[in-house]
Amino acid sequence: MSSTVVTGISELVTCAGPDGATPVTDRSLPAAERLGVVRDAAVVVEDGRVAWVGPAVEAPAADDALDVGGRAVVPGFVDSHSHLVFAGDRSAEFAARMAGTPYDGGGIGVSVAATRAATDDELRGLLAARVADARALGTTTLEVKGGYGLTVEDEVRSLRLAREVTDETTFLGAHVVPPEAREDRAAYLDLVTGPMLAACAPLARWVDVFCEPNSPHAFTGEEARRVLLAGRDAGLGLRVHGNQLGPGPGARLAVGLGAASVDHCTFLDDTDVDDLAAAADTTVATLLPGVEFSTRMPYPDARRLLAAGVSVALASDCNPGTCNTASMPFVVALAVRELRMTAAEALVAATVGGARALRRDDVGRVAVGARADLAVLDAPGHEHLAYRPGMPIARALELD
Numbered sequence: 260m261s262s263t264v265v266t267g268i269s270e271l272v273t274c275a276g277p278d279g280a281t282p283v284t285d286r287s288l289p290a291a292e293r294l295g296v297v298r299d300a301a302v303v304v305e306d307g308r309v310a311w312v313g314p315a316v317e318a319p320a321a322d323d324a325l326d327v328g329g330r331a332v333v334p335g336f337v338d339s340h341s342h343l344v345f346a347g348d349r350s351a352e353f354a355a356r357m358a359g360t361p362y363d364g365g366g367i368g369v370s371v372a373a374t375r376a377a378t379d380d381e382l383r384g385l386l387a388a389r390v391a392d393a394r395a396l397g398t399t400t401l402e403v404k405g406g407y408g409l410t411v412e413d414e415v416r417s418l419r420l421a422r423e424v425t426d427e428t429t430f431l432g433a434h435v436v437p438p439e440a441r442e443d444r445a446a447y448l449d450l451v452t453g454p455m456l457a458a459c460a461p462l463a464r465w466v467d468v469f470c471e472p473n474s475p476h477a478f479t480g481e482e483a484r485r486v487l488l489a490g491r492d493a494g495l496g497l498r499v500h501g502n503q504l505g506p507g508p509g510a511r512l513a514v515g516l517g518a519a520s521v522d523h524c525t526f527l528d529d530t531d532v533d534d535l536a537a538a539a540d541t542t543v544a545t546l547l548p549g550v551e552f553s554t555r556m557p558y559p560d561a562r563r564l565l566a567a568g569v570s571v572a573l574a575s576d577c578n579p580g581t582c583n584t585a586s587m588p589f590v591v592a593l594a595v596r597e598l599r600m601t602a603a604e605a606l607v608a609a610t611v612g613g614a615r616a617l618r619r620d621d622v623g624r625v626a627v628g629a630r631a632d633l634a635v636l637d638a639p640g641h642e643h644l645a646y647r648p649g650m651p652i653a654r655a656l657e658l659d
């Protein structure tokens with residue numbers, strides 16, 4: 260068993276209370292207090308876990324030392340929503356959107372065709388490069404969805420590849436009805452909830468569905484409910500893409516079924532917000548502002564959600580259509596600038612919030628017993644994440 264003391268930390272943001280407990284469920288605490296800042300700090304790591312946290316002058320001895328040179332250290336980002344298994348390019352669709360064409364999910368079929376045509380090694384290489392990019396920008400936990408295969412074999416392949424990089428894999432056979440199945444939605448739903456689910460469930464922790472009555476390609480509330488119930492019967496946890504393109508049943512469905520998260524949450528009515536607030540210990544509202552940046556859609560109303568007591572996470576949603584970036588620092592900067600979250604709220608949402616959305620308490624905070632997943636900022640404090648947008652100031656701390 261070897262230990263390392265990390266020193267030279269100007270500002271350590273633990274996202275945990277002084278006792279190491281995560282006060283995220285205590286919504287009476289202002290986010291700034293939830294940050295749990297220790298100045299001139301040290302962290303001792305033993306076998307991949309945090310063994311001690313506190314002021315550097317009190318740090319116990321360790322086998323090795325690593326000086327981060329007066330930088331800030333924060334919990335590694337927990338990106339609880341990504342679609343990293345895909346091939347192909349939709350930059351032309353992006354350009355058309357910037358010129359005024361609205362997003363409706365139809366372009367997903369383009370990525371499905373390219374993904375099906377790619378070899379395992381091509382997909383594996385693309386996925387590895389995206390994971391490396393995310394890690395280079397401070398992400399240490401990643402959820403990865405399938406959803407660009409949409410046949411039994413292609414969804415199994417996507418999840419098998421995703422499993423090579425993370426345990427947080429999500430079955431998304433109900434991303435859209437694929438082009439070849441458009442004449443018979445019912446048959447496609449039978450496939451997704453039957454043989455496709457059976458083949459994919461052993462490779463997945465979660466099931467997700469694009470519940471969006473405002474898109475002809477995605478699924479209605481009733482269809483989404485069927486997918487989620489089948490996934491739950493197969494032992495999977497529930498996640499929902501909801502209320503992205505217009506008002507809809509996604510948030511209601513997620514809360515009603517006890518889903519871990521409903522993601523996007525742009526078009527919520529008062530009942531949705533009340534429901535999410537009442538379900539804050541169960542269902543997280545995950546905001547994906549990179550999507551609104553890349554689709555020119557309105558941003559979700561984070562202040563309304565926070566004021567109501569909703570549990571909020573931030574994630575990248577990195578995908579080839581609506582947001583082709585896995586940069587969590589960029590997401591945090593957008594959250595501060597466009598969603599009017601404070602720097603503290605945004606950091607909490609991108610760490611503890613993501614962990615809650617994945618029902619994890621071993622990541623997203625720097626506390627004794629948690630995984631030693633740390634991000635170093637090339638900056639004296641966490642505010643620089645938003646203050647210096649687009650700069651590569653965060654990276655996952657490599658301890659080996």
Ligand SMILES: N=CN[C@@H](CCC(=O)O)C(=O)O
Nearest residue numbers: 367469500576578579580581
């Ligand atoms: N909305 C559904 N799925 C993705 C977009 C997928 C795509 O356009 O390729 C999202 O979360 O935004």
Ligand SMILES: [Zn+2]
Nearest residue numbers: 340342500576
């Ligand atoms: Zn998504």
